[in-house]
Amino acid sequence: MKQSLEDHVATIAALQEKPASPSAPRRMTLNMGPQHPSTHGVLRIVIELEGETIKKAEPDIGFLHTGIEKQCETINWAQTVTLTDRVDYLSNLGNNLVYALTVEKLLQLEIPPMAQWMRVMLAEIDRLNSHLVWLGTHALDIGAMSMFFYCFREREEVLRLKEMFSGQRMMTSYIRPGGLALEPPRGWQHAVGKFIRQFPGRVDEYENLLDNNPIWKNRTQGVGFISIEDMIDLGVTGPMIRAAGIPLDVRKTEPYSSYEKFDFTVPTYTENDVYSRYRVRLDEMRQSARIIVQALEGMPEGAWQANAPGVILPDREKMKTQMEALIYHFKIVTEGYRVPAGEVFQAVESPRGEIAYYAVSNGTSKAYRLHMRTPSFGNLQALPTLLHDTLIADSIAALGSMDFVLGDTDR
Amino acid sequence: MHHPAILETIDALGEITLLADSARIVDLCRYLKDQQKFNRICSITAVDWHPSEPRFEVVYHLHAVDPTPAKSIPAVRRLRVKCRVSGTNPEIDSVTSVWRGADWYERETFDMFGIGFRNHPNLIRILMPLDWEGYPLRKDYPTHGYKYSYKGEEAK
Numbered sequence: 001m002k003q004s005l006e007d008h009v010a011t012i013a014a015l016q017e018k019p020a021s022p023s024a025p026r027r028m029t030l031n032m033g034p035q036h037p038s039t040h041g042v043l044r045i046v047i048e049l050e051g052e053t054i055k056k057a058e059p060d061i062g063f064l065h066t067g068i069e070k071q072c073e074t075i076n077w078a079q080t081v082t083l084t085d086r087v088d089y090l091s092n093l094g095n096n097l098v099y100a101l102t103v104e105k106l107l108q109l110e111i112p113p114m115a116q117w118m119r120v121m122l123a124e125i126d127r128l129n130s131h132l133v134w135l136g137t138h139a140l141d142i143g144a145m146s147m148f149f150y151c152f153r154e155r156e157e158v159l160r161l162k163e164m165f166s167g168q169r170m171m172t173s174y175i176r177p178g179g180l181a182l183e184p185p186r187g188w189q190h191a192v193g194k195f196i197r198q199f200p201g202r203v204d205e206y207e208n209l210l211d212n213n214p215i216w217k218n219r220t221q222g223v224g225f226i227s228i229e230d231m232i233d234l235g236v237t238g239p240m241i242r243a244a245g246i247p248l249d250v251r252k253t254e255p256y257s258s259y260e261k262f263d264f265t266v267p268t269y270t271e272n273d274v275y276s277r278y279r280v281r282l283d284e285m286r287q288s289a290r291i292i293v294q295a296l297e298g299m300p301e302g303a304w305q306a307n308a309p310g311v312i313l314p315d316r317e318k319m320k321t322q323m324e325a326l327i328y329h330f331k332i333v334t335e336g337y338r339v340p341a342g343e344v345f346q347a348v349e350s351p352r353g354e355i356a357y358y359a360v361s362n363g364t365s366k367a368y369r370l371h372m373r374t375p376s377f378g379n380l381q382a383l384p385t386l387l388h389d390t391l392i393a394d395s396i397a398a399l400g401s402m403d404f405v406l407g408d409t410d411r
Numbered sequence: 412m413h414h415p416a417i418l419e420t421i422d423a424l425g426e427i428t429l430l431a432d433s434a435r436i437v438d439l440c441r442y443l444k445d446q447q448k449f450n451r452i453c454s455i456t457a458v459d460w461h462p463s464e465p466r467f468e469v470v471y472h473l474h475a476v477d478p479t480p481a482k483s484i485p486a487v488r489r490l491r492v493k494c495r496v497s498g499t500n501p502e503i504d505s506v507t508s509v510w511r512g513a514d515w516y517e518r519e520t521f522d523m524f525g526i527g528f529r530n531h532p533n534l535i536r537i538l539m540p541l542d543w544e545g546y547p548l549r550k551d552y553p554t555h556g557y558k559y560s561y562k563g564e565e566a567k
Contacts, residue, residue: 062537233511235453235510246485248487253487342424343423356453356454358454369458
């Protein structure tokens with residue numbers, strides 16, 4: 001059952017030997033990564049080439065494995081939210097959201113509308129962040145260097161917004177079970193409004209920059225095809241499957257956090273190549289901007305946390321004046337809140353696809369098991385199929401179009 | 412849903428769980444894919460109930476998606492299938508023949524819990540190094556591993 005390291009080395013050595021019959025084409029095994037810049041992190045791919053055509057590609061992952069799922073079993077439910085940030089470091093708020101929804105489902109907590117709308121707005125701001133980083137780095141891989149500077153200009157503004165809300169640029173932990181971590185800061189409407197008014201114009205700018213570029217079109221159109229049947233069989237989600245024409249989006253199919261109250265469409269294309277994946281993400285940025293504007297204009301009044309004294313830390317002022325609040329504070333901070341026994345599965349649409357947490361509670365203040373079904377892990381599984389029979393020069397474009405985050409893959 | 416491998420159907424918190432006979436899991440999965448249209452495997456994982464017996468629960472999350480390209484939003488359904496596996500010789504049949512996407516999830520479950528998947532095409536560790544000792548997500552595995560220890564603790 002268990003394969004030792006020696007066996008694995010022997011397998012690789014056997015692959016590199018000369019073919020049995022002299023007429024069979026000779027294959028070359030090429031190691032790509034884990035430090036290759038276009039693998040966006042630490043992904044290693046063992047590629048077998050016949051001439052310049054990829055005949056086999058075997059991803060080797062796990063270089064960023066940090067044992068987050070094991071760690072979640074040792075700390076309490078309230079502390080775990082900080083670890084979810086670190087899973088997918090380009091979409092922290094999205095990960096906070098799926099964790100919060102999972103725990104709230106177990107606790108059967110009702111979240112006030114203001115907090116729900118705020119969560120939607122923040123998750124969409126983070127989607128912009130992730131897509132901007134993807135667009136900048138993907139264009140950089142293909143050779144359009146200036147895209148990187150334009151995208152990171154807007155990303156900087158997104159990070160400033162995140163800092164304004166939570167005090168952190170990346171690891172925000174702002175969405176927590178029960179609501180939000182802090183009261184939204186004064187003047188957030190102005191800051192978000194200023195950013196979102198100019199953003200659609202910036203997306204048009206990117207479109208002009210890339211769509212009128214013949215090199216970009218030549219390198220992306222008709223590259224990186226993978227059939228719909230293969231994608232569903234292999235469990236691919238997100239922009240990859242939407243670029244093939246299937247409008248699969250958890251925000252629409254199983255709405256959470258009052259997404260059903262927002263007016264937006266799920267962009268789909270049918271070409272199923274790297275170019276259409278770029279178009280899908282570009283359109284998604286426009287749709288996210290639409291959602292943010294709606295959230296800004298229709299933000300309900302009211303509380304930003306649920307009314308659940310045993311779960312949510314009491315107000316600082318009350319803690320100093322009321323005995324009961326002090327006891328709750330002490331209980332939550334020292335032993336954490338208890339979550340009723342049970343198991344739940346909660347899916348959310350992350351910028352990369354379906355992110356789903358499966359939590360098992362045995363009634364204590366720590367998770368008995370928290371499994372993270374991450375989109376990058378599911379999508380990366382399709383890499384051998386995606387790269388099969390493509391040219392090695394196209395592999396960078398095909399690889400980049402998947403938009404995986406290795407922290408998300410390895411957890 | 413009627414299949415001889417289904418032992419019990421549980422409906423809790425709005426989610427349906429099938430408790431299945433681990434010896435006939437491939438049969439059941441093929442039925443769920445062909446007859447019930449659960450064409451996508453969402454994830455496979457396990458839960459360790461150490462020290463009770465049967466020790467492991469292998470958990471499958473299935474997803475039914477309309478595979479035709481359309482402009483309208485497809486209706487989706489989800490289902491959870493659970494199998495109990497003994498701790499003395501944790502083995503279960505692989506469902507990679509039903510969904511190819513099960514491949515990496517089964518490798519991950521093998522890597523983390525040491526549950527063997529029979530007839531899996533390439534059952535090697537995926538996240539941990541190939542020569543790693545022990546199965547990290549088992550409840551009797553210390554958080555810092557066997558090899559290292561914190562300051563003040565004795566190394567094992």
